[in-house]
Amino acid sequence: MKKFDFLSQRYVGYTISAALFVLTIVLYFTPAFSLKYGVDFKGGTELHFKFNKPVADDKIRQILKDDCGLSGVVQSTYTGDMPGGETVLLRGESREKIIKTDFLANEAYKDKTTGLEVKSLKDMREKFEAGLAKLDKDLKIEDTLRETSVGPAVGSELRTQAVFAVMVALIGILLYITYTFEFKFAIPAILALFHDVIIVLGVIMLARIEFDMSQLAVLLTVVGYSINDTIIICDRIRENFKIMRKTSYYDMVNESLAQVFSRTVITVLTTLLPLISIFFFGGEVLSGFALTMMCGMIVGCYSSIFVVSPIIVIWKTYEEKAVA
Numbered sequence: 001m002k003k004f005d006f007l008s009q010r011y012v013g014y015t016i017s018a019a020l021f022v023l024t025i026v027l028y029f030t031p032a033f034s035l036k037y038g039v040d041f042k043g044g045t046e047l048h049f050k051f052n053k054p055v056a057d058d059k060i061r062q063i064l065k066d067d068c069g070l071s072g073v074v075q076s077t078y079t080g081d082m083p084g085g086e087t088v089l090l091r092g093e094s095r096e097k098i099i100k101t102d103f104l105a106n107e108a109y110k111d112k113t114t115g116l117e118v119k120s121l122k123d124m125r126e127k128f129e130a131g132l133a134k135l136d137k138d139l140k141i142e143d144t145l146r147e148t149s150v151g152p153a154v155g156s157e158l159r160t161q162a163v164f165a166v167m168v169a170l171i172g173i174l175l176y177i178t179y180t181f182e183f184k185f186a187i188p189a190i191l192a193l194f195h196d197v198i199i200v201l202g203v204i205m206l207a208r209i210e211f212d213m214s215q216l217a218v219l220l221t222v223v224g225y226s227i228n229d230t231i232i233i234c235d236r237i238r239e240n241f242k243i244m245r246k247t248s249y250y251d252m253v254n255e256s257l258a259q260v261f262s263r264t265v266i267t268v269l270t271t272l273l274p275l276i277s278i279f280f281f282g283g284e285v286l287s288g289f290a291l292t293m294m295c296g297m298i299v300g301c302y303s304s305i306f307v308v309s310p311i312i313v314i315w316k317t318y319e320e321k322a323v324a
Contacts, residue, residue: 020199038212040213043155055094076096181234185312188309221293232264240256264304272297
């Protein structure tokens with residue numbers, strides 16, 4: 001049976017990657033789709049309320065807007081068993097809500113930099129409870145599971161630290177691969193990781209998912225999975241180079257890809273199965289995490305085969321011509 005020529009599809013891969021890269025750039029500069037930072041990175045307040053009865057997300061948003069003068073994200077969630085065998089709904093209507101809104105302070109004040117009024121958490125809660133009573137006299141907050149506020153300055157600092165964390169991870173990987181393999185393996189690997197991170201950011205923007213700490217964790221996890229696939233392929237290329245001296249470098253790399261292809265794909269598929277379950281059954285809070293993780297796994301596998309390997313072959317061809 002004739003083996004598939006992976007490297008012959010490199011131009012298809014380059015075209016797909018270029019198209020996705022351009023799409024990400026376009027999305028970034030499109031106001032409707034530009035990267036939206038969560039409370040962690042832009043500052044704000046996150047509240048986790050448990051109500052005495054199920055209520056729809058849009059009702060909570062309306063109360064925030066009309067009674068509290070606030071905009072924000074409302075997500076249904078679930079943290080424990082419901083009494084009396086009550087049905088648990090995680091999308092649209094539930095007893096537990098995560099509310100992400102503007103920064104709320106202990107005491108109201110006017111921000112000297114922006115000139116905007118910062119509302120107090122106590123005042124917002126009083127107005128919110130009054131809005132609930134107006135909607136349904138029997139509806140009220142049963143318990144406050146979490147109240148978290150991050151100031152704008154702290155959010156900006158966390159954003160800087162997040163970029164620094166990703167850069168440190170990439171530099172560490174560059175040094176590791178250079179030491180373990182060769183520099184010609186390290187550069188394509190780093191290019192592929194930048195490629196993966198940018199495309200996953202494009203998915204986040206296209207799906208209008210808030211970029212928070214969980215999405216940062218997705219990016220770092222995707223970097224780890226992608227470099228794992230790349231190291232497996234590079235290691236096989238290095239081994240085959242020693243025993244296939246008479247074979248052209250192009251054919252040798254193709255053979256190496258054929259040998260590890262099933263292992264790489266099976267690893268990704270086994271990771272995708274639980275992520276698919278989380279996406280469909282984990283509720284709105286986890287669906288964004290699962291979606292970006294799934295896309296990251298697929299992109300990482302694809303880039304190891306159709307981005308890293310062709311660049312290694314191009315590098316080797318250039319080396320041979322330079323020596324000749």
